[in-house]
Amino acid sequence: MSTQSSSNWQTVLAQAITDPQTLLDYLQLDPRLFDLTAHQQFSLKLPFSYLKRIEKGNPNDPLLLQVLPLIQENQKVKDFIPDPVGDLMALKTTGVLHKYQHRLLIISTPACAIHCRYCFRRHFPYQQSHASKNQWQATTDYIQQHTEIEEVILSGGDPLVLSDDKLASLLQPLEKIPHLQRIRIHTRLPIVLPQRITLALCQLLQKLTLPVVMVIHSNHANEIDHDVIQACLMLHQHQILLLNQAVLLKNINNTIEAQVNLSHALIQANVLPYYLHLLDKVQGASHFDIDEQQAIALHQQMQKRLSGYLVPRLVRETKGKAAKELIIKQG
C-alpha cells in the first residue's frame, strides 16, 4: 500500500464504473431484474476497488445495494425532501456551512469516488457552492473573522479526491489561524479507494501543526478488507485519529449481526465506531428508511452485545438544531 504512487489511485478513480449495464455484466446479474433509470438523475459511480468486494450473482449484496440506482428513487414520498438537514440555510459564503457555533464545514469539492444512493447531499448544488481554490481566501477570511470557530471540517463531496498539492494548498493556510485547534476530514476514500492513503498523504497530514481527526464512512463489515485495514493502520501510525460514521440502512445493516460485525471490523483497523445515523430523509432515499423504534431496539441490542467503546452513538440530524440529536431510549 505505502509504495503505491498517487497516480495509481487517480487511475482507479478515473476508471470508475458509471454505466449500469457494465456493472450488471461484471456482476453477472440479469438486467431484466432491475430498472436502473434513476441513474439519469443521480449517476451511478463506483471504482473497481469497491466493485471487487461485491459478490457476483447476488442482487442483495449489501455493498451493491448502496450504489444501485433503483427505480424506487423516483418515487415522491412525503417528508423526503432535497435538503433534509438544512445545508442551504447554513451556507455563509461559497461552500462554507456554519451550522454549529464552534465548528465550520467546508464543501471542498463536488466530487466523490462513489455515489451512495442514500446521500443527504445528492441534490446539493455543488457547482455553485463549493469552496474551490480560487475562493479559498474568502473562506479563510471568514474563519479569521469568527474567532469562536475551533474546528474546521473538510467535507464535500470527498476532500480526499483532491490531489495532495491541492489539499496542501487548502490546509496550510488554516495552520496560520490562531484560534483553530484541529482539522477534521470527512471521507469515504479509505473505504472505497484505500489506494488513496499513500505515504505522501499521511506525511502531509502528519506535518500539519494542527491535529487531524479523520471521520471515515463505512456501513458494512464487507467493506473492510485487507487493503482498507492497511490504509487505516498507516493513517493511525501517522497520528491521525480515526472515527467511523455509518448510516442505518434497510436491508444493508439493520441487523444486530451486521452492526456487531461492523464494529469488530472497524476496531481491527484501529477505527472507533462514532456515529450511527438515522437516515436523513432526502428525496430519493425512502427505500432505505428504518422506523425509529426499530432503530432504538437495534441499538439496545448492540449495547448488550458489544463493549461500550464499540457502540456508536445513535443520532439524527435535524434542520436548524444546534447539534446532532442523540436518540435516547424511549418508553
Ligand code: SF4
Ligand atoms: S461519499 Fe459521502 S458525500 Fe459522496 S455520495 Fe457517498 S455519502 Fe455522499
